[in-house]
Amino acid sequence: MPSIFQRLFAPSDPRDAMRTLYNAxxxxxxxxxxxxxxxxxxxMDGRFDMIVAILAQALMRLEALGAAQESVWLTExxxxxxxxxxxxxxxxxxxxxxxxxxxxxxLGGRLAAYRAAxxxxxxxxxxIARNLYRGDAPSADALAHVESHLRAxxxxxxxxxxxxxxxxxxx
Numbered sequence: 001m002p003s004i005f006q007r008l009f010a011p012s013d014p015r016d017a018m019r020t021l022y023n024a025x026x027x028x029x030x031x032x033x034x035x036x037x038x039x040x041x042x043x044m045d046g047r048f049d050m051i052v053a054i055l056a057q058a059l060m061r062l063e064a065l066g067a068a069q070e071s072v073w074l075t076e077x078x079x080x081x082x083x084x085x086x087x088x089x090x091x092x093x094x095x096x097x098x099x100x101x102x103x104x105x106x107l108g109g110r111l112a113a114y115r116a117a118x119x120x121x122x123x124x125x126x127x128i129a130r131n132l133y134r135g136d137a138p139s140a141d142a143l144a145h146v147e148s149h150l151r152a153x154x155x156x157x158x159x160x161x162x163x164x165x166x167x168x169x170x171x
Contacts, residue, residue, distance in 0.1 A: 015073040017166060022077040024168035025054050038149070039142035040132050044089075048082075049132045052107055053150060054170070056114045061157040061165060070166065079104060118154050 029051030035042040062071040082103050086096050110131050117124035156171025
């Protein structure tokens with residue numbers, strides 16, 4: 001147990017300011033409606049994909065707010081969380097780095113796809129089908145459910161201040 005002096009004078013982790021937002025993203029990505037009405041596969045990959053979809057929107061909003069450093073911290077929290085999840089699943093040290101590399105690459109690709117789709121340069125339903133369903137054709141109702149909820153979140157995020165977003169408000 002750390003002494004009182006260690007706790008008082010220990011440098012704080014600047015990423016702590018982003019933990020509330022990250023926890024809100026994960027909680028939203030685990031909401032049952034994505035997996036029931038939206039028919040996103042309720043698997044480890046499906047949950048990863050859903051969390052990344054919401055994380056991508058939060059990162060885009062932080063970017064729009066000029067909060068580049070906060071975006072980096074949020075991404076680092078994601079990487080740390082995924083590292084911990086892999087280790088809990090029994091993935092060994094030797095291959096964790098490779099898995100994390102693939103996950104970060106997936107985040108980058110999905111971020112680009114969702115950015116293009118939400119700016120009107122690409123079709124959001126195609127990006128959703130490719131990234132959440134990994135090419136398996138979802139029902140029209142399921143796709144509409146996910147697309148409408150992601151679009152609505154994007155609109156609401158556009159109304160949020162930096163402080164509200166960092167406080168975990170996802171709109």
